[in-house]
Amino acid sequence: MPTDDREYAANIPVMIRKAWEDRADRTVLRYTDDDDAWHDLSGAEAQALVNAVAKGFIARGVQPADAVSIMARTRYEWSIVDLALWSVSALPVPIYDTSSASQIDWITSDSEVSTIVVETAHHAKLARSVAADSESPLTHVLVMDEGCIDDLIAAGREVPDAELNRRVELAGHDDVATIIYTSGTTGRPKGVELTHYNYVRHTVGIQQELGPVLLSEGASTVLFMTLAHSLARLVEVVLLASGTVIGYCPDSKKLVPLLGTFKPTLLLAVPRVFEKVYNSAEQKAAAGGKVKIFRWAAKQSIEYSKAQGTPRGPSPMLRAQHAVAYRLVLSKIVDVLGGNARWAISGSAPLGDRLGHFYGGLGLHVMEGYGLTEVNAASHVNRPDVSKIGTVGKVLPGMEARVADDGEIMMRGEMLFRGYHRNPTATQDAMSDGWFATGDIGTIDEEGFLTITGRKKEIIVTAGGKNVAPAVLEDRLRAYPLVDQCVVVGDGKPFIAALVTLDAEALPGWLKGKELPEMTPAEAAAHPVVREHMDRAVSRANKAVSRAESIRKYEILLEDFTVDNGYLTPSLKVKRTQVLKDFADRIEDLYLTR
Structure with missing residues (x-):
């Protein structure tokens, strides 16, 4: 807790109210209609909408500390409902919009949710199937697409301002603000309890460190990461409290054209998005017979970025x-990103030196960060003025980090979660003398920059006793345009191998660039030219490790890993345990012959 509480707002809605009062006549939120035209909400308009919806929740009987779930894509109504619930001192519990009925059942039962706000008729059908169970606490299903926002506003018209103002002030620093359920690469998701102080303290620290990114005149971003994820949720709060203009993109397929019309100054994305932009640009160049020019330009961008980090800078x-490369190729990628993007924040997985420097050469400063839900999503980030590509930066204010003797990253501080909801045993197991065990392994250099090298539970020990962190190889192999997912295997085996899936979206352009006929992913997996290029990609990935750690054999799977088939979490992390279990026979086949 701070020694001086006056430094921090009393709670999340009080903090954002103040920011919107300061921007009463300026745009704070933007959303699109069916024709993808942008519509603006000023601070005063956004606050009035939040207040009206909050009164609706009061009228509907939502009490302080009641848990209410939100299940929707990233649309502006998500934030309105989120803030409205906080404004009545309720406890929003996010659910991924891709969740199944059983996942909805688990989260609503564990957190005792009686009301859920969903987006679509499909979501409503799933939620109502859960509510039909007599043992479920879920009783009310509100549907955005069926006008629930207007219904709430109408229901709350008679609620006095005084009652809402009283509710806004009720929650204090120690009160739980939300329960966020981990996406669960193994086992049932655990509910992470985060307090109002976790958010208001974190917001102040992030604003302090990223002021030029968040607080500069005209700062804006398109938010498309799912708001059920802890990082997107933290980002939502920080952006709202900073006055950074948020444009909402519910449909990721529309992201590129919306970037073009919105023209953000800041990009927030996972590494896979940055990889996709690069790969699609390369494939487009290949289809037009200009792949050599593209690769030359990409090399100039990377070399230029690297040189900028040296005392002498780029040579004449x-x-x-670089100027020629920018004019011919790189400027077109800048335009795809909207033309105004100067900053980017990448999290959730390693970005890698190559992409970091590539975008740096475009004039886009990509700041990698790191964190877990249990430390309120972000513990480390590179800064606008002090960055090291390849690291996830230094620890943020209010947090401490150290590396245990076995290489595990340990953290403690003011953003640390209160505990796992109704699970004291799991909370105790995750802590050691006040330090949270992250499960990640890494190193901290003499300047305090953290480098993540892998997950502790994912370390592979070969039959020869060699410890191998699979993330290094997986990240490099996924960087190849034709690869979508990769899982490195070899625990207890004589050598390292890999399971690979093809990127169905990138495949047509790749085939055209190689002057090959159209084919399905299954046909491509067996094609000798595809195998030849995959061999080269594996060889390039192997250059990052020793021979004992290198991939000796690989198998191209005919089935991709998706959220729907259970091999990816909603935050797009591979469920390694599930993959290893379901493809055990395929893995064994890799070791039958040498």
Whole structure:
């Protein structure tokens, strides 16, 4: 807790109310209609809408500390409902919009949710199937697409302002603000309890460290990461409290055109998005017979970015080559990103040096970060003025980090969660003398920059006793345009191998660039030219490790890993345990012959 409580707002809605009062006549939120045209809400308009919906929840009987779930894509109504619930001192519990009925059942039962706000008729059908169970606490299903926002506003018209203002002030620093359920790569998701102080303290620290990114005149971003994820949720709160203009993109397929019309100054994405932009640009160049020019330009971008980090800077020759590359190729990618993007924050997985420097050469400063739900999503991030590509930056204010003797990253501080909901045993197991055991392994250099090298539970020990962190190989192999997912295997085996899936979206352009006929992913997996190029991709990935750690054999799977088939979490992390279990026979086949 702070020694001086006056430094921090009393709770989340009080903090955001103040930000919107300061921007009463300026745009704070933007959303699109069916024609993808942008519509703006000023601070005063957004606050009035939140207040009206909050009164509706009061009228509907939502009490302080009641848990209410939100299940929707990333649309502006998500934030309105979120803030409305906080404004009545309720406890929003997010649910991924891709969740199944059983997942909805578990989360609503564990957190005792009686009301859920969903987006679509499909979501409503799932939720109502859960509510039909007599043992479920779920009784009310409100549907955005069926006008529940207007219904709440109408229901709350008679609720006096004084009652809402009283509710806004009720929650204090120690009160739980939300329960966020981990996406669960193994076992049932655990509910992480985060307090109002976890958010208001974190917001102040992030604003302090990322001021030029968040607080500069005209700062804006398109939010498309699912708000059920802890990182997107933290980002939502920080952006709202900073006055950074948020544009909402519910449909990721529309992201590129919406970036073009919104023109954000800040990009927030997972590494896979940055990889997709690069790969699609390369495939487009290949289809037009200009792949050599693209790769030359990409090399200039990378070399230019690297040189900018040296005392002497880029040489006159490199500056001239970069200028040509920018004019011919790189400027087109800048335009795809909207033309105004200067900053980018990447989290959830390693980005890698190559992409970090590639975008750096475009004039986009990509700041990698790191964190877990249990430390309120972000414990580390590179700064606008002090960054090291390849690291996830230094620890944020209010947090401490150290590396245990076995390499595990341990953390403690003011953003640390209160505990797992109704699970004291799991909470105790995750802690050691006040330090939270992250499960990740890494190193901290003499300047305090953290580098993540893998997951502790995912370390592979070969039959020869070699410890291998699979993330290094997986990240490099996924960087190849044709690869969608990769799982490195070899625990207890004589050598390292890999399961690979093909990127169905990138495949047509890749085939065209190689002057190959159209084919399905299954046909491509067996094609000798595809195998030849995959061999090269594996060889390039192997250059990052020793021979004992290198991939000796691989198998191209005919089935991709998706959220729907259970091999990806909603935050797009591979469920390694499930993959290893379901493809055990395929893995064994890799070791039958040498």
